[in-house]
Amino acid sequence: MKLFEYEAKNLLTNHGIPTPKGELATTPTQAQKAAEKLKPPYAIKAQVLVAGRGKAGGILFANSTEEAKKAAEKILNMQIKGIPVKSVWIEEKINIKKELYFGITTDRFSQSYVAVASASGGMDIEEVAEKHPEKIVKTTINPLYGLHPFQARQIARKIGYSSNQLSELGRIFEKLYTLGMQYDSELIEMNPIVETADGNFMAADARIIIDDNSLFRHQEYKKRLLEGNSELSQQELEAMKSGLAYVKLNGNIGVVGNGAGLVMATLDTIQYYGGKPANFLDVGGGAASETIAAALKIVLSDPDVKTLFINILGGITRCDEVAHGILEAKAKVGIAKPIVIRLVGTNEQEGKRILTEAGIHVLESMEEAAQKAVQTSKQGGN
Numbered sequence: 049m050k051l052f053e054y055e056a057k058n059l060l061t062n063h064g065i066p067t068p069k070g071e072l073a074t075t076p077t078q079a080q081k082a083a084e085k086l087k088p089p090y091a092i093k094a095q096v097l098v099a100g101r102g103k104a105g106g107i108l109f110a111n112s113t114e115e116a117k118k119a120a121e122k123i124l125n126m127q128i129k130g131i132p133v134k135s136v137w138i139e140e141k142i143n144i145k146k147e148l149y150f151g152i153t154t155d156r157f158s159q160s161y162v163a164v165a166s167a168s169g170g171m172d173i174e175e176v177a178e179k180h181p182e183k184i185v186k187t188t189i190n191p192l193y194g195l196h197p198f199q200a201r202q203i204a205r206k207i208g209y210s211s212n213q214l215s216e217l218g219r220i221f222e223k224l225y226t227l228g229m230q231y232d233s234e235l236i237e238m239n240p241i242v243e244t245a246d247g248n249f250m251a252a253d254a255r256i257i258i259d260d261n262s263l264f265r266h267q268e269y270k271k272r273l274l275e276g277n278s279e280l281s282q283q284e285l286e287a288m289k290s291g292l293a294y295v296k297l298n299g300n301i302g303v304v305g306n307g308a309g310l311v312m313a314t315l316d317t318i319q320y321y322g323g324k325p326a327n328f329l330d331v332g333g334g335a336a337s338e339t340i341a342a343a344l345k346i347v348l349s350d351p352d353v354k355t356l357f358i359n360i361l362g363g364i365t366r367c368d369e370v371a372h373g374i375l376e377a378k379a380k381v382g383i384a385k386p387i388v389i390r391l392v393g394t395n396e397q398e399g400k401r402i403l404t405e406a407g408i409h410v411l412e413s414m415e416e417a418a419q420k421a422v423q424t425s426k427q428g429g430n
Contacts, residue, residue, distance in 0.1 A: 049258045049273055050097045054137045056254035060238075063227045065220055066250040070139025079120030082138045083113040089141040092119040094126065094133040097279040099172075104128045109141060131279075142252055143245040148207060149173055150221055151237025151255075152189070152228050161189040161228075163199075163221065167207040169240030170252075195225040217249055232262035283327070283346050290342040292331060299324025301425050302353035302385075304343050306331050306365045314359045317414060323422030326353045333364040340373025345381050355386050357421040359414060362393025369395075371402035378406075386424045390417035 051059075057067045071082035072095070083090050094106030101107060106128050108119040120136045127133070149169035155162040165185040168176050177184050185206045189195050200218035209217055220241070228236035238251040263270040273280065274289060287294030293308065301318055303325050305311035315325045327350065331343045347353060360370050370391065377383060390411045391399050400410045411417040 049260055049263060049269060050279055051256040051258065051269065052095045052097065052135075053093060053254060054095060054135075055269075056236075056256040057137075057251065059227060059231065059256065060224070060251050060254050063223050065223050065227075065238075066248065067254070068139040068142055068250060068252065070137050072135055072137055073120060074124075074135045076117045076121040076124065079136055079138055080113050080117035083110070083116035086138065086140050088112060090116045090119075091139050091141045092116055092123060093137045093139070094123045094128060095135040095137055096128045096131050096133055098129045098131055101128050106133065142242055142250055144242045144252070145245050145247075146243040147240035147252070148243065148249075149176070149237070149239050150203075150224065150241050151235065151239065152195075152225055152233070153235045153237075155188065158188055160191055161225075163187040163189055163195060163203060163225070164237075165203045165207050165221075169238075169242070173237075173239065189225070194229070195222055197222060200225075213243075213247065213249075220249055220251075228256075231256065231266065232259045233257060234259050283350055286342075286346050286349075287329070290339065290346070292329060292339070292343055292346070294330075294346060295328040296350070297325050297327050298352075299326045300352050300354040301421050302326050302329075302347035302350065302356045303359070304329050304331060304340075304347055304356070305359040306333060306335060306361065306370075310359060310361055314357065314414070314418070317418040318357070318422060321415075321419050321422045323418070323425055326350055331365070335365050335369065335373070337369050337373035337376055340370050341377040341380065344374065344377035344383070348377075348381060348383065348385065353385065355388065355421050355425040356383070357417065358387065358389045358391075359417065360389075360391050360393070362391070362396060362399070365393070366395045367391050367393055367399030368402060369399075371399040374403065374408070375406055388417050388421040388424065390414050 073079035090110045110116040147170035149166040200221040204214045204217040235257040242252045
């Protein structure tokens with residue numbers, strides 16, 4: 049889950065990391081009132097969960113409260129990469145001497161966290177790493193011991209600092225690591241963290257991505273996510289509410305299966321036979337008929353889906369429950385698109401009987417079912 053800039057900065061401030069003083073506004077009038085509490089000049093920033101807002105005109109500057117109001121009005125009427133701007137963050141503009149980068153993310157190869165720093169901040173760190181790899185400082189962090197103070201100071205030294213500035217910057221790095229671990233961050237970064245004209249440091253921008261699997265520990269953000277104020281699509285949001293694992297893909301064959309391994313194998317088989325899956329959806333083990341019906345509703349709500357492929361290997365999940373779920377979905381939401389069903393395992397014969405009596409054909413071979421789904425999708429779903 050991605051946090052908005054204002055959410056990330058509030059967390060940084062609460063953990064003792066200097067950030068510009070600012071306030072959130074959802075209307076131009078609120079923006080003007082917020083600016084009245086701050087010192088000019090101001091930076092007015094669109095709060096969206098996509099990168100590239102600066103290049104899209106989502107960051108403007110103002111010298112007066114009236115200018116701040118006009119800038120907020122302009123930004124609030126924008127869409128950035130197709131996403132409407134619903135709020136802006138008004139903050140005091142920083143007198144910047146130098147822009148730096150510091151972030152912490154996971155390194156799956158070394159199975160540890162890694163701190164990434166650079167004396168070149170304010171731009172895409174991937175671009176810096178590609179064009180100027182010598183400007184990137186990477187430090188592996190042992191997850192058992194965390195980021196040691198000496199490591200933080202070493203990082204500050206490697207990007208050009210010494211003496212009191214080295215100590216100050218090192219402490220900020222330590223605090224960011226502590227915050228990232230407390231909030232189960234997959235990524236936490238300050239880009240840029242800036243050296244100000246008076247020689248101090250401040251996080252001019254912040255980005256935090258929380259591991260979705262940890263949201264039960266962060267209910268305030270889960271609530272915001274479930275209310276729809278997020279980067280999730282409607283299908284992803286409904287899947288989360290129903291406790292289903294769903295990922296949107298770019299094909300036209302909707303996939304519903306039980307067990308992540310089986311669903312992955314289904315996607316591979318579809319592609320092997322020349323098709324393109326439209327999604328990954330795992331109903332999990334022991335799925336009841338209501339869960340199956342919810343899964344089908346989510347997949348069928350995607351306009352890209354031309355054919356539906358249901359692949360169930362009944363272990364904990366009972367085939368008769370799946371059959372009842374299919375019929376329930378058909379009765380409630382209507383299934384006008386072709387369905388290909390492979391159903392084997394626990395209560396298989398009963399499941400087949402239920403579907404066969406309803407006029408729905410069931411297959412046993414995953415390969416045969418995948419071929420049929422691909423063929424149907426290429427015929428335009430007919």
